[in-house]
Amino acid sequence: MSWPFECLRCLHVWEEDFLVRHLLDVHGNETQIWLSSGVAVQPPWSGSCCPGCGAYHVTSFPSGYLARHPELMAAPDPEPAPLLGPATEPPDGLPAVVRATLPGRLLVALGVPIALFVGYELYAAVAAPVAHH
Template identity: 30%
Template sequence: MSEIADTAGAGTTVHEAYAFACMRCGHGWEQSFEIHHHVDGNGHTFVTYTADGERVPSPLSRPTCLNCGGHVVRIMKAGQVSSIREMLRAAVVDAPMGGPVVGIPGPAMEDAPGPVRVKHNWHLSDLLHPFHRK
């Protein structure tokens, strides 16, 4: 088929971007593709995909996680992964530091630094919650 692809007439090229989330390890990423539509010598249409200038298999047929190599990958419209990352960054809360607790013996925290960052431990279900259909 590569010979046919090389000799096929000029077709149309479409730019598409997808967001991917691995159901195994929770890794998320986005990738843009150029989808080249061709017509072979017999008049049949076929497509080829390129990403970053290299020919790649269809991202919709069997996506592979870039982190763990798993194949259980959710495909979403572009922008989904970056919006979740922004949501996760915003979820890190600046908690004000309290003073010493009255009635419990112990050293006062007079020289302690300003606000303490409290980080939430996220799970895969937390990442996918915004995509849940109601």
């Protein structure tokens, strides 16, 4: 069973294939197990993640919806970015993306004064009274 999804953040549209197994438990109650690539997963309507941007704000369409609306599948699925690996050169004609280091600098800019203030207060509270006795 193929489920179509759309990311409400980046508007990426994709499909995922699921296999549904209907089983009976020991009490005779019917249950469903959803499989994706042979691995048990949550049902498609709960907790899907966009392969393009990683957002969890995703909606799903009825099965077969994309077959009736092929214009939604205009762009191919994006290649997921590697988590770790060697740096690669960008394809010809594309500018290299430079990652901003502002968060690290911001943490240093805020962290150093806070650490100095806390250190001084600890010194004033602990060491200064002991020196006066």
